Amino acid sequence: MSRTTRLQDLIRVLRHHTGPIGGPELAERLGITLRTLYQDIAALRAVGVEVVNAPGQGYVLPPEVVLPPAALAEPAPREPAELTFYTNPLSRGGIVHWMLEELGVPYRTVILEYGTTMKSAEYLALNPMGKVPAIRHGDVVVTEAAAICAYLADAFPEAGLAPPPAARGDYYRWLFFAAGPLESVISLNTLGVQPTAEQQRQIGCGDYWAVLDTLAGVLDGRGHIAGTAFSAADVYVGSHLGWGMHFGTIPRRPEFEAYWAALKDRPARLRCEAYVERALSLQA
Incomplete structure (x- = not known):
């Protein structure tokens, strides 16, 4: 046809x-x-x-x-920009992997190893931090999982993973709340660092429990973090809550468990989970 x-x-x-x-x-x-x-x-x-x-x-x-x-009219054939995904199965690249699978677009995966190919001159030219994930879409390079999710939602609007521009208040707010305060307080708490009240004002992320209470409050009774439809913000927030509850860095609060239960069986996420399991079995 x-x-x-x-x-x-x-x-x-x-x-x-x-x-x-x-x-x-x-x-x-x-x-x-x-x-x-x-x-x-x-x-x-x-x-x-x-x-x-x-x-x-x-x-x-x-x-x-x-x-x-x-x-x-029959459009002139145009070669789509190649989409390359740089990751490691045991990394935050899992967030972007889930996002890519939700998009349903073709992409090429490059697996990098910690301490070797991840610090190679070739990869450092893309990401001077020498960390994953990163993507290259044609001539565009994007790093940082939250930024990649936001970029991909805009680059492939047909997938419907971002609200209309006029309705993106909650979308941007909670996507970057998770990328900023949530990830910061989880990291500090996991390392056993308990900032004083004065230090909390300096670092910007505030108190561990205040952050969790805030997130629980917005998720209470809601299936999605930004409006009524699944979006890239759910990929990012859901990934952190799913991993955090699994590894014990985030408590299993009813609001978090109900939210994660509505996301964890999405076919795109299950494909990513199966991929990680296969990768780990090969390393065993």
């Missing part, structure tokens, strides 16, 4: 469907993969056909949208 035919079928289904339709259902109706669906939606948007992704509901083609003739 040519892309022109697929785009025609996509527009036809959206035009005749009442209300939003989820990505998996839409792909099934069209007889294509989710990855192909995302690519076709991106092709329509590129020529001005704004297929709207309603968070938590699905895709819809507003009735006022006028289809330009170019929308159904």
